Amino acid sequence: MAEPEHVISDPVVQNHNNEDENELQERSDDVEDDEDEDPESQKAKLRNRFQNFFRRIQHESVSIRVHDVLIKGNTKTKDTLIEAETASLKDASTIKELLAASGDVSFRLQALEIFDSVKITLDSGPPELPGTANVIVDVVETKSPxxxxxxxxxxxxxxxxxxxxxxxxxxxxxxxxxxxxxxxxxxxxxxxxxxxxxxxxxxxxxxxxxxxxxxxxxxxxxxxxxxxxxxxxxxxxxxxxxxxxxxxxxxxxxxxxxxxxxxxxxxxxxxxxxxxxxxxx
The missing domain is CATH 2.20.50 (Outer Surface Protein A; domain 2)
Structure with a gap:
């Protein structure tokens, strides 16, 4: 019986409630002014803005704090096991550190050989807590134990x-x-x-x-x-x-x-x- 192939997903950044979110919000206001432009031009501008945003994440220390780690998809696996493997996420103090910790957590969860796939998503924290993020860990348990x-x-x-x-x-x-x-x-x-x-x-x-x-x-x-x-x-x-x-x-x-x-x-x-x-x- 062949072992199911594991799919390792890189962490996905959806949004962050920090100073860069405000910057993106200001820039998104400009998109409304560009509604008369053709769709291709709008896509190109938006793509450039996100490229600049991620470039800044890589080269600058953008502060952030993890508000909560949400675990989804596990029906048999105990939450305590996944929480222990993801504890390092709350130690991250910058977006760059959080991305690195997310990749390491994904590797450790896959190494358990009990999940067919692991996906980690970074989302914005509560509106009343600026500069925070929620981490969503979505797992798919193996179908062939x-x-x-x-x-x-x-x-x-x-x-x-x-x-x-x-x-x-x-x-x-x-x-x-x-x-x-x-x-x-x-x-x-x-x-x-x-x-x-x-x-x-x-x-x-x-x-x-x-x-x-x-x-x-x-x-x-x-x-x-x-x-x-x-x-x-x-x-x-x-x-x-x-x-x-x-x-x-x-x-x-x-x-x-x-x-x-x-x-x-x-x-x-x-x-x-x-x-x-x-x-x-």
Whole structure:
């Protein structure tokens, strides 16, 4: 089942209740005087005025304050999740900062993989509060929360292939949660079954939390008669775009099911716990 294509919309500026709005209003009065002109001339003048307005936004610090952030379109996703992802919008103090924050918020919402599209619109605030703006976040939730993938992957450093299959279900409880189960088997007689969950926000934490339960089995027929099994839990404690901190706890067992090894070696086979901290940079 193919994953729905995400449509990322850039923030749309409708209007702003600030000093530039007054400037636009004064200029719009001139349009009434140009009613006798042909439509093409009127369009050209209006286009030039808006180009000058947006050029000023880019090169000057036009002050603005976000009055409210309105969320629309979410039927299953909790408002608290979207509010947490859009909190940076209220920190913007200029139109340029607000446009940049809107683009960043759109990227983060799309990265949750639970929306087919995200559109952010900037509108004027209440008339009694000049210099303010309302931000409208309009989302379209994905129509296909269930996703399945299967494939064969070749290892570049070894002449072996791996067959992998994954089944994912998105946003079951409305918190942006992603649940998945996977199976993998390669030609080196290594098999793995795992199930996990990903939470973008957990009890106010600013970083996503992941948990995965796994069962691995591998024999070493090329080198010995031993077979290794691992049952463990992996916890993602900290995650950013560039860094991850993962804690792995596993119970590992070595056995000799064929009983080809000598008795002294079999007696040396044992089980043990492993504790591993992984830092991905």
């Amino acid at each position: 269930l996703l399945g993938e299967i494939g064969v992957f070749n290892k570049g450093e070894a002449s072996s292939s791996t067959l992998e299959g994954t089944l994912k279900y998105k946003n079951i409880f409305g918190y942006g949660d992603l649940w998945d189960g996977s199976l993998a088997y390669d030609c080196d007689h290594k098999a793995e079954a795992s199930a996990g969950v990903f939470l973008p926000r957990f009890k106010g934490l600013g970083n996503p939390v992941t948990a995965r339960l796994f069962l691995q089995s591998r024999d070493w027929l090329k080198f010995s008669s031993f077979k290794e099994r691992s049952l463990g839990l992996s916890l993602g404690l900290f995650s950013t775009r560039n860094h991850d901190v993962v804690y792995n706890l596993a119970w590992r067992t070595l056995t000799d099911p064929s009983r080809m090894a000598s008795s002294s070696i079999r007696e040396a086979a044992w089980s043990w716990f492993t504790f591993i901290f992984e830092v991905h940079i």
